[in-house]
Amino acid sequence: MATHPITLTVNGSQRQGQVEPRRLLVHYLRDELGLTGTHIGCETSQCGACTVILNGQAVKSCTVFAVQADGGQVMTIEGLAQDGQLHPIQEGFWEEHGLQCGFCTPGMILSTYDLLLKNPDPSEQEIRHALHGNLCRCTGYQHIVKSVQYAANKMKGAPAVAD
């Protein structure tokens, strides 16, 4: 089957590749670019473990063909911390014990990134609603909600108070 050339800007660097049209973005990122922080947890777009930021918004990279993303800007979990400095959302997940096995975490963090862009001051219910597409089997979500609240406070410049 014919392959297609694609160019993506991934975590700030331009990456060129040649892909079968059926190659999913998540497989391109993981298998071709070695960015294995993006995970795969289901095949039907329920779990959100594969969430990346594509052109400024969170998407499920298991439900996008790499060719569809051609020309786009992608940020994966590997691109979130800058110069070794954790992003406030990453800090929030660490401070508030927002992860256990860690498998859902990159997706949770990037969905939170999308949420806080759109709504910098979400209520508990808004956080839960915004994370509807990210399943976590370990935490029961409580510490994840607190992690997001921590990050929101920190990003607003307010003191991020741990309970």
Place this chain on the structure above:
Amino acid sequence: MIPGEFEYYAPTSVQEAVSLLQQHGEDAKVLAGGHSLIPLLKLRLASPPVLVDIGRIQELKGIRRQNGAVTIGALATHADIEFSEDLRGVFPLMHDTATVIGDPMVRNLGTFGGALAHADPAGDWPAVALALNATMRLTGPNGERTVAADDFFVDLLTSAVEPGEVLTAVEIPVPQGKYGTSYQKFSHPASGYAVVGVAALVQMGADGACQDCRVAITGAGPKATRATATEDALKGQQLTEELIAQAAEQAGNGMDFLGDIFASESYRAHLVKVFTKRALLGAMQAAQ
């Protein structure tokens, strides 16, 4: 997890898309946001040999308000609708519906046109399109045509879009005078799709009576359907909670119901009545 092979085309104009579709005939499927199609491909429940990706066609994007109608490009995403202030002003139900579709990532890529053309029996937009009396604009080998929402949803996963045609935009008339809308949904706890969803539009006359109303049901049967008996019972009447409750009892009359392990046919039939009542009460309150 992994789709079968297919040929891929990414036209940049509607004309180009239509000629590609014509060229490949039955082999070709239109790919828009992909959030209905790609899961089916991954599970290998569908294996079209050719995909025509319309996602790069600029003319299919955008939401415009003009001449008493709103025109929504087929590629407008659920998130575009959710965050459109223009739309929120005239149809709060568009915003409210968008927020209960899938999840933010699905809404960021899934498209309004794709969801309508796919005619998923559990999709949310078909009910909204029916309730708002939308008109679908299609372009095919023989040029443009329009199809009223009432004629658009043909059967399970079948819309009026013919092979070779592309749904380009949806026009929704803005009602005159006092009106209210509401969408009430009973979501499946796993998939998030509508087990039952009911959209309602209520228009009030100067006398305070219900001048017109449109009620549409999704999720419950093989295709989205108007609840005409309910509508008829309300038109011209002064609306009260009792009257709405009575009228809602007629919702779903004559419908075929779907059943599954989560909700049987009879339970869905019951939910249709409950959610019709809720949607009408919501629309009535919004109209006042």
Place this chain on the structure above:
Amino acid sequence: MVYMRQVGARVKRKEDPRLITGSSNYVDDFNPRGVGHLGILRSVYAHAKINGIDTSAAKAHPGVIAVFTGADVPELDRPMPHGEGETAGGQKGMVGIVTAPLATDRVRHVGQAIAAVVAEDRYIARDALDLIVVDYEPLDAVIDIEEAVKDGAPQLYDEVPNNTAYTWTRKRGEVDAAFAEAEVTVTQRMNNQRLAAISLETRGVLAQPDPLSGGLTVYTSTQNPHSVRAEIARTLGLSEIEIRVVAPEVGGGFGAKISSYPEEMIVAALARKLNRPVKWIETRSEHLLATHHGRGQINEISLAAKRDGTITGLRMRCLADLGAYPRDASVPPLTGMLMSGVYGYQNVDIEIRGVYTNTMATGAYRGAGRPEAAYYVERIMDVLAAELGIDPVEVRRKNFIPPDAFPYKTPTGPTYDSGDYNKPLDKALAAADYQGQRAEQRQLRAQGRYRGIGVVTFTEICGFGPFDSASVRVEPSGKVTVATGISPHGQGQETTFAQMVADELGVSMDDVIVVHGDTARTPAGKGTMGSRGLVVGGSALFKTLGQIKEKATKIAAHLLEASPEDIEFREGKFGVKGAPDRTKTLVDIAAAAYSGSLPDEIGTGLEATDFFAPPGTTFPFGADVVTVEVNPETGEVALLRYVAIDDCGRVISPLLVDGQVHGGLTQGIAQALFEEVVYDEQGQLVTGTLMDYAVPKPEYVPMFENDRTETPSPHNPLGAKGIGELATIGSTPAVVNAVVDALAPFGIRHLDMPLRPQRIWQAIQDAQAKAPAAAD
């Protein structure tokens, strides 16, 4: 610097920096050069003979490296050994049914592995599976356990009449007399539906030839690497030292990754046969089809009681679904053994039959046998309370094992280590304002609203042996490497163990590394399951740290020119008693330990390995109060409040305990309200994706109000009891009790799980049809 103890403090996890930056590796993140991607062809029939398998088209497909059936690989056509479960082994009297990793002549459930494709790319492997043709001869299948035990039902195994693998019984006291003389009896049939583990990371295996040993290194997403090593070695006819098993980051297990699976054998055998790395990653659909399920029981349970609520006898007849082959047949008997709950009744008559059906095998799933027991006991307590018109709290208190009765030998088997059941109950009732909530419920009922309050008091069994291990090596720098035999995968023992080391040896937590999940780097261990990580693994570490301290004390004494008896460990330093200035830190001691100049009676180096074989199991306990409201129009349940008080003995890391509780509660709530693995009558899986199988989402659970009481266990030096499963165990009956309580005005006494809206709505319809005025 102010000295601060780490044990008991709220500390951030050591595991997290690598996980929040995406820089660590789960199995699928390894891609060694030349790796072949393996796909598995699975049975589409629940029960069929295989008359032939044609792999020729798949073999000819471009990019396919090889295609194998069981006939091609003798190691894979041999029966796999029994899995190693939480309590290990099969049941007495059970016919020894075993399954080969690849089926050659007969399949007994949808999803059973038949053939394996290895290809250059995972896409090609998937394509090639569609090219294999299997000639099936379908046989009648039996899916329902109650059908399976009937005469004339389809038989899975000729040597197992009525598909009954075993019957486990326990009869103590005078049960028949208790029922004959009872002032009141209640009987209820209850289910415990099948559940799927749904670890967010599915299973996955990567095996590669290891030039060092001439055998293999196998990366696998498991809870128990040492057991997988033993079973791969046995399957391949190699010795343990030729197999290295690594559990890298593991994205959750919940019991489903305890014992080894056919796929581990297939991948290992084919990596050896092809002499190249081979990787298999389970899809979510495969996870639902072919990773073992949990629960799966139907039970009829009866109580005999006095009118004052004192229980005089318990009887139960339970069928437990083993699926098509036994993976952990010891789970259902655990249900029987825990049927005493927290209550003192002495007359019991319990029978559990393990039954084969044409479905995926069942095995451990968070709680493994104990959630079922807690559910039956706590549900029938409420049925009894309703029958007697006594508050459910009072019926429970009336029957509690008193705090002075411990160690308490139950009639159902185990001896409870310690307990004080009023403590968490009092705390929970106060936190929930139970009396206030009852008053509010009465008011709401008068308004036609259906508020329900569920109360449970429960215990479980944890801390299974037979042993676990720890190695501690104080490096020359004074930093510390710990290697543990447990295999955490989210529980956070890198953190809790570092807390312990920090306090015991006087080092910073940052100067401790905890290594786990690698048979080449850790001493023999039994993995992470059954809430044993801290209880058994932590105790092994504590013992080992004792050895290190003993030697460190000798070295300190030598350096300080004092006698070891005069050295004490105070505020993180080894010092001479009564001489505040004369101290040595671990850094000083480590430098001396590796100087080569210590006297012979002390010896060079500072490291130790020790094992802990627990003298008995532990029994954490708790009490929950749940508030729900049911919408009678649709049957929807709103979970309004959840108060959980747990007693898991001594706590090392309170933040991590909270995390275990929240996650555990959510999984238990999920069984009550959402989750169920459903097969149709032909044995096809209806809940085959996460579009059908409802895992709780963030909006489905409230903010939990949880707290603790602390009753130490005497069975380990830490006093720990285990917290991994406790919250799951209490929350399922708590929620069902609350919903049934909400429906009391309709005369409803019980509903089966999951409490989907339709089931509740239908029950209300039925109740109203029977007695139209009941709800008014």
